[in-house]
Amino acid sequence: MRCDVASNSTFVFAYGFAEDVDACEALYASLVIQMVRASDAYLRSGAHKSETVQQLYEDRRTRRRWVETKPVAAVTARINFQSAFAARIGARLAEARAAETAQATAQGEPGTAVALRDKELELKSFYREQSSARGRWRGSSASAGYSDGARRAGDRAGRSARLGDTSELGGGRGELERGA
Secondary structure: OOOEOOOOOOOEEEOOOOOHHHHHHHHHHHHHHHHHHHHHHHHOOOOHHOOOEEEEOOOOHHHHHOEEEEEEEEHHHHEEEEEEEHHHHHHHHHHEEEEEHHHHHHHHHOHHHHHHHHHHHHHHHHHHHOOOOOOOOOOOOOOOOOOOHHHHHHHHHHHOOOOOHHHHOOOOOOOOOOOO
16 A cells, blocks of 8 residues: 655545555554544643653844753643654554565465565556655654653553454445435
8 A cells, every 4th residue: 555645744645455445544543543542541641741851942132042941741742652653553564564474475375475566566556657746755844842751652552552453443434425
């Protein structure tokens, strides 16, 4: 599967085989719920309030600089938690994909590796034909500050998040009806 992210990061275009897109949508829906619940629980615990950050200030008129130590803001803790959660999930998914591919080619029929490669090449060709994306997505450019505690908590939550069965989602997506 390949994705293009809008320049303002508000939506994604997904390219892939229908069953792969459906699986990714279901996985995303499950993971985003897990991430929000875990980050809300972390913030409710108040653990971020005991952590401090140093912020540099400058008076433009006098050019005087000073540093203030402040508690980590909830928004900073949330962003750091969710960034670490997403990074851990990305690493886990890459590991799972590599393991599944290795197992399928080692234990499968002789043509399994060829079939997987053909599917990958077909997707690559389709993406090149259909996508008008330029450049690479770099994530948010805003600097919200850093919270080591929130990052560690997000990483832990990402390690324990469920990647498998998404039975809580109620199966596949239904067909959309055209406007009345």
